Amino acid sequence: MRRTNLSELTIRVAATVGLCAALLWVASCKADGKPESDQQLQQQAQQVTENAKKAADKAAAEARVAAANAEREASDVAAGVKAGLHNGKGGGNSGGLDLNSATRADLETLPGVTVATARRIEANRPYDTPHDLVRKGVVSQAKYDRIAGDVVTK
Numbered sequence: 001m002r003r004t005n006l007s008e009l010t011i012r013v014a015a016t017v018g019l020c021a022a023l024l025w026v027a028s029c030k031a032d033g034k035p036e037s038d039q040q041l042q043q044q045a046q047q048v049t050e051n052a053k054k055a056a057d058k059a060a061a062e063a064r065v066a067a068a069n070a071e072r073e074a075s076d077v078a079a080g081v082k083a084g085l086h087n088g089k090g091g092g093n094s095g096g097l098d099l100n101s102a103t104r105a106d107l108e109t110l111p112g113v114t115v116a117t118a119r120r121i122e123a124n125r126p127y128d129t130p131h132d133l134v135r136k137g138v139v140s141q142a143k144y145d146r147i148a149g150d151v152v153t154k
Contacts, residue, residue: 009063016055023048076146079111096152099127110147117143127153 024045097106099121107118120138130151133139139147 009059009066012059012062013056016052016059019055020048020052023051076111079109079113096150098154099130099133099151100125100153110150112143112146129153 097110099107102121104115104118104122107113107121108115113121117139121133124133124136124138127133127136130148130153131144132153133151134141134144
């Protein structure tokens, strides 16, 4: 997915450069054949440059968003692999991680759960249901949705 975003960005940058070149060429030509004044050419070049700068800034912003999304996805995959490896060792944890008895290190294996989030989970025990994480304000609904299948309460 990251390669797709980067190739789209490359295409957009190339299109922007081509558009700028075409605009500069059109700005240097005049339909009636009379040369334009130096000042007019400078103004046109300045406008084309400003437009190109705006397009480049937009492309850079899109690239930053794509990079952040790719980083988040890679982090989620790594957390999932880590959780899968950890759950494979335990043997008796096939139903999910118990929020009321899991260690901080166990909680940190859940997708998107940081050290700070694991501490909040520990501090707000006990839980009657896994959704108590949201009800007590420990995690957002979005974060809960990511871990809901991996947690239980006993």
